[in-house]
Amino acid sequence: xxxxxxxxxxxxxxxxxxxxxxxxxxxxxxxxxxxxxxxxxxxxxxxxxxxxxxxxxxxxxxxxxxxxxxxxxxxxxxxxxxxxxxxxxxxxxxxxxxxxxxxxxxxxxxxxxxxxxxxxxxxxxxxxxxxxxxxxxxxxxxxxxxxxxxxxxxxxxxxxxxxxxxxxxxxxxxxxxxxxxxxxxxxxxxxxxxxxxxxxxxxxxxxxxxxxxxxxxxxxxxxxxxxxxxxxxxxxxxxxxxxxxxxxxx
Ligand code: SF4
Numbered sequence: 001x002x003x004x005x006x007x008x009x010x011x012x013x014x015x016x017x018x019x020x021x022x023x024x025x026x027x028x029x030x031x032x033x034x035x036x037x038x039x040x041x042x043x044x045x046x047x048x049x050x051x052x053x054x055x056x057x058x059x060x061x062x063x064x065x066x067x068x069x070x071x072x073x074x075x076x077x078x079x080x081x082x083x084x085x086x087x088x089x090x091x092x093x094x095x096x097x098x099x100x101x102x103x104x105x106x107x108x109x110x111x112x113x114x115x116x117x118x119x120x121x122x123x124x125x126x127x128x129x130x131x132x133x134x135x136x137x138x139x140x141x142x143x144x145x146x147x148x149x150x151x152x153x154x155x156x157x158x159x160x161x162x163x164x165x166x167x168x169x170x171x172x173x174x175x176x177x178x179x180x181x182x183x184x185x186x187x188x189x190x191x192x193x194x195x196x197x198x199x200x201x202x203x204x205x206x207x208x209x210x211x212x213x214x215x216x217x218x219x220x221x222x223x224x225x226x227x228x229x230x231x232x233x234x235x236x237x238x239x240x241x242x243x244x245x246x247x248x249x250x
Pocket of ligand 1: 166
């Protein structure tokens with residue numbers, strides 16, 4: 001009861017600040033960021049007690065009456081950035097609607113663009129194997145997606161303005177799916193969610209507090225396919241994620 005009152009108070013205070021900000025600033029944002037205030041005591045406890053956890057923060061949004069279908073439909077019709085022009089299909093993501101872990105890469109590649117599904121092909125198969133090694137799968141307990149939903153030409157990195165334009169869709173997915181933990185694979189999703197320019201070598205090997213949930217950053221499976229020396233640190237990262245899930249009883 002006390003907890004609910006405290007959470008309602010924090011939401012009210014946040015909305016009040018936003019109202020004042022909107023009154024002072026001419027904002028063109030179509031979305032209103034509403035943070036998901038952590039209300040799961042055991043998660044807070046795990047993160048507070050773990051010295052390896054590093055604080056991180058970013059805005060949040062949750063339109064009313066949202067659904068995964070509506071998000072996918074909005075993505076299909078989206079022209080908010082230049083990437084719409086070259087896509088065959090949008091790739092909103094795939095997986096459990098009650099995921100333990102949300103796995104996030106940077107953007108669809110050629111096979112994903114052709115199929116509309118995330119992480120297909122050799123890298124996708126390797127990702128499935130890696131997840132399976134710690135009891136996870138996209139069929140049962142993971143949702144797999146990307147921070148950008150359309151393929152960048154020639155598989156280039158998604159530009160910062162493209163990432164920013166697409167972020168509202170990811171925000172809505174996170175709000176609906178409410179995963180217990182996050183695994184970012186590759187440099188760009190780790191940097192985007194943790195709001196940092198640190199290299200992946202510096203980001204990996206730690207647990208971050210991303211809105212009250214543990215987040216582990218690791219290598220993209222395609223990097224492991226190119227260079228076997230990444231396999232050991234990637235496995236260490238997966239074990240780290242597993243240890244956090246164990247602590248949470250997931
Ligand atoms: S990448 Fe995202 S923001 Fe850009 S057109 Fe596709 S869905 Fe829209």
